[in-house]
Amino acid sequence: MTExxxxxxxxxxxxxxxxxxxxxxxxxxxxxxxxxxxxEIAFILHGPEQTLRKLVAKRRVLQGRVVxxxxxDVVTMEDKPSQVVRNGKNTSMWSALESVRKGEAHGAxxxxxxxxxxxxxxxxxxxxxxxxRPAIAILWPSxxxxxxxxxxxxxxxxxxxxxxxxxxxxxxxSYARNGMALERPRIGLLNVGTEEHKGRAELKEAHAMIxxxxxxxxxxxxxxVEGSDIPGDKADVIVTDGFTGNVxxxxxxxxxxxxxxxxxxxxxxxxxxxxASILAITSLQRLKKRIDPRRVxxxxxxxxxxxxxxxxxxxxxxxxSAAVKLAFTLAQSGFAEKLAARVASTAELAQDAAHTPPKAxx
Amino acid sequence: MTExxxxxxxxxxxxxxxxxxxxxxxxxxxxxxxxxxxxEIAFILHGPEQTLRKLVAKRRVLQGRVVxxxxxDVVTMEDKPSQVVRNGKNTSMWSALESVRKGEAHGAxxxxxxxxxxxxxxxxxxxxxxxxRPAIAILWPSxxxxxxxxxxxxxxxxxxxxxxxxxxxxxxxSYARNGMALERPRIGLLNVGTEEHKGRAELKEAHAMIxxxxxxxxxxxxxxVEGSDIPGDKADVIVTDGFTGNVxxxxxxxxxxxxxxxxxxxxxxxxxxxxASILAITSLQRLKKRIDPRRVxxxxxxxxxxxxxxxxxxxxxxxxSAAVKLAFTLAQSGFAEKLAARVASTAELAQDAAHTPPKAxx
Numbered sequence: 001m002t003e004x005x006x007x008x009x010x011x012x013x014x015x016x017x018x019x020x021x022x023x024x025x026x027x028x029x030x031x032x033x034x035x036x037x038x039x040e041i042a043f044i045l046h047g048p049e050q051t052l053r054k055l056v057a058k059r060r061v062l063q064g065r066v067v068x069x070x071x072x073d074v075v076t077m078e079d080k081p082s083q084v085v086r087n088g089k090n091t092s093m094w095s096a097l098e099s100v101r102k103g104e105a106h107g108a109x110x111x112x113x114x115x116x117x118x119x120x121x122x123x124x125x126x127x128x129x130x131x132x133r134p135a136i137a138i139l140w141p142s143x144x145x146x147x148x149x150x151x152x153x154x155x156x157x158x159x160x161x162x163x164x165x166x167x168x169x170x171x172x173x174s175y176a177r178n179g180m181a182l183e184r185p186r187i188g189l190l191n192v193g194t195e196e197h198k199g200r201a202e203l204k205e206a207h208a209m210i211x212x213x214x215x216x217x218x219x220x221x222x223x224x225v226e227g228s229d230i231p232g233d234k235a236d237v238i239v240t241d242g243f244t245g246n247v248x249x250x251x252x253x254x255x256x257x258x259x260x261x262x263x264x265x266x267x268x269x270x271x272x273x274x275x276a277s278i279l280a281i282t283s284l285q286r287l288k289k290r291i292d293p294r295r296v297x298x299x300x301x302x303x304x305x306x307x308x309x310x311x312x313x314x315x316x317x318x319x320x321s322a323a324v325k326l327a328f329t330l331a332q333s334g335f336a337e338k339l340a341a342r343v344a345s346t347a348e349l350a351q352d353a354a355h356t357p358p359k360a361x362x
Numbered sequence: 363m364t365e366x367x368x369x370x371x372x373x374x375x376x377x378x379x380x381x382x383x384x385x386x387x388x389x390x391x392x393x394x395x396x397x398x399x400x401x402e403i404a405f406i407l408h409g410p411e412q413t414l415r416k417l418v419a420k421r422r423v424l425q426g427r428v429v430x431x432x433x434x435d436v437v438t439m440e441d442k443p444s445q446v447v448r449n450g451k452n453t454s455m456w457s458a459l460e461s462v463r464k465g466e467a468h469g470a471x472x473x474x475x476x477x478x479x480x481x482x483x484x485x486x487x488x489x490x491x492x493x494x495r496p497a498i499a500i501l502w503p504s505x506x507x508x509x510x511x512x513x514x515x516x517x518x519x520x521x522x523x524x525x526x527x528x529x530x531x532x533x534x535x536s537y538a539r540n541g542m543a544l545e546r547p548r549i550g551l552l553n554v555g556t557e558e559h560k561g562r563a564e565l566k567e568a569h570a571m572i573x574x575x576x577x578x579x580x581x582x583x584x585x586x587v588e589g590s591d592i593p594g595d596k597a598d599v600i601v602t603d604g605f606t607g608n609v610x611x612x613x614x615x616x617x618x619x620x621x622x623x624x625x626x627x628x629x630x631x632x633x634x635x636x637x638a639s640i641l642a643i644t645s646l647q648r649l650k651k652r653i654d655p656r657r658v659x660x661x662x663x664x665x666x667x668x669x670x671x672x673x674x675x676x677x678x679x680x681x682x683s684a685a686v687k688l689a690f691t692l693a694q695s696g697f698a699e700k701l702a703a704r705v706a707s708t709a710e711l712a713q714d715a716a717h718t719p720p721k722a723x724x
Contacts, residue, residue: 078557115555141617141620142620143620143623155554158554158561158562159562190609192517192520192604192605192608192609193477195440199520199605200520200521200605226608226609226612227608227609227610227611227612227613227614227615227616228612228613228615228616228619229616230613230616230617231613231616231617231619231620232616232620240609242554243554243561243562243606244605244606244609246554246588246589247552247554247588247589247602247606247609247610248589248609248610248613249589249613250588250589250590251589251590251592251593251610251611251613251614252589252613252614252616252617253589253590254589254590254591254592254593254594254614255503255592255593255614255617255618256617256618256621257590257593258503258504258505258593258594259618259621259649261505262649262652263625263649265649266642266645266646266648266649267642267645269645269648270644270645272641272644273641273642273644273645275641276638276639276640276641276642276645277638277642278638279634279635279637279638279641280628280629280635280638280639280642282632282634282635283628283629283631283632283635283638284628286628286631287621287624287625287627287628290624
């Protein structure tokens with residue numbers, strides 16, 4: 001450790017400057033945006049120090065608020081998680097997590113390879129006691145008053161049994177309570193229909209377990225919900241396995257992106273429609289802002305000793321800044337500690353309530 | 363049998379008039395729309411005959427083109443498929459399938475309960491030899507030149523093993539070839555990433571099997587695709603299990619519907635934006651038509667002896683007419699026979715290629 005972030009009282013976010021699609025300049029532009037808006041934030045920046053120092057020197061707002069950790073290696077999008085866990089010690093991603101592990105930073109942000117980031121996070125930060133599979137939670141534009149729903153897991157693990165789904169419900173409720181100020185979040189379990197007899201066996205089991213836990217964990221369980229409820233207003237938190245969740249959000253993103261492109265084409269079609277688009281520009285910008293995925297950029301890894309935010313690999317400066325803001329908000333609310341306490345208090349109960357016998361080693 | 367559709371040479375579609383959310387008047391309005399556009403179509407209409415006769419009498423275009431089958435019972439959205447299979451003999455849904463089974467009609471259309479319709483179809487029409495699990499295929503707006511991609515399964519069965527996914531690939535390719543005139547469709551297998559090492563075990567196995575079959579079944583296999591490729595242009599046919607497919611399309615529909623509502627709100631925001639919306643109205647209508655789910659209303663049941671189209675339960679007359687048109691197009695192209703031939707010719711090969719030992723009874 002060569003330096004500590006200089007300002008006492010500031011919340012320090014550890015940022016992996018490498019691994020995103022558009023390179024470290026975009027990451028530095030993003031943290032500059034955050035620094036501009038938020039005087040209470042400081043950074044530890046991980047990557048090739050010389051390059052990063054030059055980029056930071058151009059941003060006056062960052063002066064005195066960034067500490068550097070020199071790392072020669074970068075995790076690419078093609079690297080297998082298992083390789084990174086074995087050989088990634090000199091990467092900026094590893095280093096960014098190390099700052100959280102050592103307590104130098106209150107949370108980490110990376111735009112890099114999701115699988116590698118999760119594998120490294122599990123190895124270096126370790127899972128919370130009582131958590132079997134960590135999950136990635138994202139925010140999705142919805143019809144609810146808060147404007148967004150929480151959905152998890154969106155890809156930490158392709159499998160989830162009934163007990164994992166119960167854990168996701170508990171972690172998702174805690175996230176909605178602390179991150180979105182919903183005192184008593186409504187939890188829905190994703191299925192192919194809302195009738196209790198539908199769907200896979202593990203979902204029926206999870207339905208019973210989550211229902212049992214609703215009262216003592218202070219959330220409402222609305223039962224099974226469908227894909228259409230992810231952007232809907234029936235639930236605030238949507239619980240599913242990482243395979244289904246990942247496909248669902250990518251389908252939604254792809255559909256939204258197609259509609260956006262077709263809308264642009266429609267407005268270019270004739271002189272009249274071009275005029276209309278000029279008159280409508282503020283309305284369209286308001287719409288765009290409401291559903292802009294960059295504004296809610298950042299999947300939060302839940303179930304670890306420490307806060308890790310995964311920014312979209314293709315994030316621009318606005319997206320990086322949104323991910324930094326999310327890490328800051330969670331750090332400020334003491335979310336990691338609250339979640340750990342919540343999981344610990346329910347892990348024992350969950351063990352008792354499990355309808356399946358515990359496996360060896362649990 | 364009291365009557366036969368009167369006009370020789372016409373293609374007869376068997377229509378379940380009941381079970382949709384908005385009742386038989388909507389269904390009759392829908393078939394009237396179809397009859398108006400298409401002189402080559404005739405109908406057998408199933409439901410309470412007195413009610414249906416009154417509705418049909420109001421539509422001059424339907425005179426002499428509709429035969430009635432009186433059925434006192436209706437399958438509701440709440441009925442369990444197993445109950446309908448046991449006790450549904452007097453329902454309009456059962457009767458609609460019976461007309462296909464007896465060869466009176468070239469295909470059936472129903473707006474009713476999907477699970478019941480599939481269960482009845484499997485029992486009355488029987489699976490094609492070589493098909494383990496039938497699938498429901500839908501069309502989804504996409505960036506491809508044909509404007510739509512085929513996706514299956516979207517909910518016939520929540521499970522699918524590697525051999526089932528191979529069958530879906532073969533059936534989807536055949537549907538794209540006959541229904542969309544794509545000579546050599548590109549098939550993608552839905553996963554959480556495009557790298558070959560990602561995803562669940564059965565997906566890796568299916569990847570190998572579909573790859574083996576591409577050449578002899580005359581399609582291109584583009585490998586794993588992601589949720590964002592469902593509305594994309596990398597593949598023409600997206601293959602997945604019914605659980606994932608159902609969640610994906612409902613997420614996409616829900617997201618599109620949310621964007622539509624927000625767009626309407628945006629245009630109502632100020633006098634200027636209201637003016638813009640008037641100027642833009644033809645552009646917006648063009649966009650709406652392009653992605654209107656009613657235009658592609660109709661999930662086709664693949665893998666049965668006969669064509670069954672499931673219309674959306676909430677379909678209006680336009681939606682019903684689109685489902686009827688789909689049934690007509692498939693009947694006209696002799697799709698059912700071509701698919702049966704395709705499946706039969708590959709079933710034996712699939713059996714040989716299966717990496718898992720065949721189960722008893724197969």
